[in-house]
Amino acid sequence: xxxxxxxxxxxxxxxxxxxxxxxxxxxxxxxxxxxxxxxxxxxxxxxxxxxxxxxxxxxxxxxxxxxxxxxxxxxxxxxxxxxxxxxxxxxxxxxxxxxxxxxxxxxxxxxxxxxxxxxxxxxxxxxxxxxxxxxxxxxxxxxxxxxxxxxxxxxxxxxxxxxxxxxxxxxxxxxxxxxxxxxxxxxxxxxxxxxxxxxxxxxxxxxxxxxxxxxxxxxxxxxxxxxxxxxxxxxxxxxxxxxxxxxxxxxxxxxxxxxxxxxxxxxxxxxxxxxxxxxxxxxxxxxxxxxxxxxxxxxxxxxxxxxxxxxxxxxxxxxx
Ligand SMILES: Nc1nc2c(ncn2[C@@H]2O[C@H](COP(=O)(O)OP(=O)(O)OP(=O)(O)O)[C@@H](O)[C@H]2O)c(=O)[nH]1
Ligand SMILES: [Mg+2]
Ligand SMILES: [Zn+2]
Numbered sequence: 001x002x003x004x005x006x007x008x009x010x011x012x013x014x015x016x017x018x019x020x021x022x023x024x025x026x027x028x029x030x031x032x033x034x035x036x037x038x039x040x041x042x043x044x045x046x047x048x049x050x051x052x053x054x055x056x057x058x059x060x061x062x063x064x065x066x067x068x069x070x071x072x073x074x075x076x077x078x079x080x081x082x083x084x085x086x087x088x089x090x091x092x093x094x095x096x097x098x099x100x101x102x103x104x105x106x107x108x109x110x111x112x113x114x115x116x117x118x119x120x121x122x123x124x125x126x127x128x129x130x131x132x133x134x135x136x137x138x139x140x141x142x143x144x145x146x147x148x149x150x151x152x153x154x155x156x157x158x159x160x161x162x163x164x165x166x167x168x169x170x171x172x173x174x175x176x177x178x179x180x181x182x183x184x185x186x187x188x189x190x191x192x193x194x195x196x197x198x199x200x201x202x203x204x205x206x207x208x209x210x211x212x213x214x215x216x217x218x219x220x221x222x223x224x225x226x227x228x229x230x231x232x233x234x235x236x237x238x239x240x241x242x243x244x245x246x247x248x249x250x251x252x253x254x255x256x257x258x259x260x261x262x263x264x265x266x267x268x269x270x271x272x273x274x275x276x277x278x279x280x281x282x283x284x285x286x287x288x289x290x291x292x293x294x295x296x297x298x299x300x301x302x303x304x305x306x307x308x309x310x311x312x313x314x315x316x317x318x319x320x
Contacts (some may be wrong), residue, residue: 013065014276016089017221019047026053026066031223039064047219047231048176049090073121076242082305084242088178088219088231093122095172097181097190099129099138105182106143108239110294112180114252115241124171126151128186129161144177146288150254159189169194175228183214184236191232195222200232200302246302250278253295255287269299 014034024036024045036053038045043065045051050069055062071165073091075086094116098104109125116123123146127140144154153171157164172176177189188200203215219233243249247267250256256278260268264275270292271279278317282292 003022007043013069014051014053015221016047016049016065017044017047018050018218021036026063027053028067034063035061035094036063036065039066043068044086046086046089047221048091048178050090068112073119075115075119075121075180077236078240078242088159088221088233091121091176091177091178091231093124093172093177093178095179096123096125096309097128097179097185097187098125099185100125100132100140101129102182102184102314103136104140104143105238106290107294107297108182108236109147109299110253110291111239113147114249114294114298115239116224117252117254118241118244118248122175124155126168126190127154127156128190129159129160130156130164143195146291157190159186159193165193169224172224172228172230176221176229176231177218178231178233180233180239181235183237185235187235188216188232191222191230194230195224198222198277240298240301241301243298246306249295249298249302252298253287253291255281255291256295259287271299272298 001236012028014028016024017027018025019034022038024038026034026036028034034053045065045068049071052066052069053063054066056064071089074089075087075088075091075094079085094112096109098109098110098201113123125144127144130137141156148154155167156169157168159165168190179190181187186202188202191198191200192202200220201215214235216232216234219231221229221231223229244251244271250260250270256270259278259281262277263270263273265273268276268278272277278287278292281287282289
């Protein structure tokens with residue numbers, strides 16, 4: 001749809017539905033899209049942001065985005081220097097998409113979930129491509145049981161006819177959800193199934209490497225008929241959320257938080273401290289060894305970014 005440009009100087013509130021560097025698509029209150037550019041060098045806008053925008057003069061083909069309204073929840077990632085970068089703003093739910101192919105990287109799943117816990121964002125896990133009838137699918141399904149036991153909603157679905165899409169629709173209703181996960185798990189395919197008008201580009205996984213090829217390169221937001229919005233995001237090879245202090249890392253892992261209540265020391269990091277109930281639980285299997293490893297590796301990452309003598313170290317701004 002094309003809109004008559006608003007009168008020069010008039011500013012309205014809109015929502016960023018796509019962002020390609022400094023070029024944006026802003027949707028106004030009537031659902032009309034306005035190609036826009038950032039006004040001001042310092043502005044850093046992401047998909048999902050609420051912004052003030054308007055046309056500088058009548059007849060302009062592009063609107064200007066002047067500023068960002070306060071963000072509620074924000075999905076962020078750590079860049080290589082250990083600095084947080086915004087990915088999607090004002091979301092309410094993180095949907096971690098895995099598949100039998102490419103093989104799930106569970107540490108990436110744990111990091112998304114930990115980031116969601118630290119940022120108070122609801123999260124669920126979706127096993128897509130459940131139409132593929134292989135041991136890999138069954139193994140992934142079994143791992144999902146661990147997460148269900150922790151209270152995370154989990155569901156299996158497929159964009160190729162097998163059941164599960166209705167359950168996913170129900171989870172997405174009235175929420176602003178972002179699809180995240182490894183490249184090639186079928187995030188854009190899921191978006192196209194839920195919002196057919198989106199017509200997002202999808203692509204076969206490269207057969208040579210069994211690695212997704214990062215088909216989606218920018219996040220884009222689409223309204224879901226009947227309520228809610230869905231953001232498709234580029235796949236990742238690896239992911240780290242912004243990290244809290246070392247003693248707060250455990251709060252990203254529900255079972256570690258629960259077991260930590262029994263540790264001898266209140267500031268126990270659950271590494272080698274005596275009287276650590278988390279380590280005991282990991283040895284006994286009530287905390288899965290794999291999740292415990294994910295926890296320890298995040299702690300190591302905190303050490304690295306806090307150590308100024310290391311590359312990228314000491315660059316982390318103080319948090320909380
Ligand atoms: N068998 C099967 N294949 C699927 C399913 N969903 C998606 N695919 C295929 O998986 C491949 C990758 O799908 P995409 O939707 O492009 O994956 P993506 O997660 O968006 O990938 P990136 O944009 O790179 O992150 C495509 O060849 C899809 O046709 C499914 O439910 N079953
Ligand atoms: Mg995609
Ligand atoms: Zn402990």
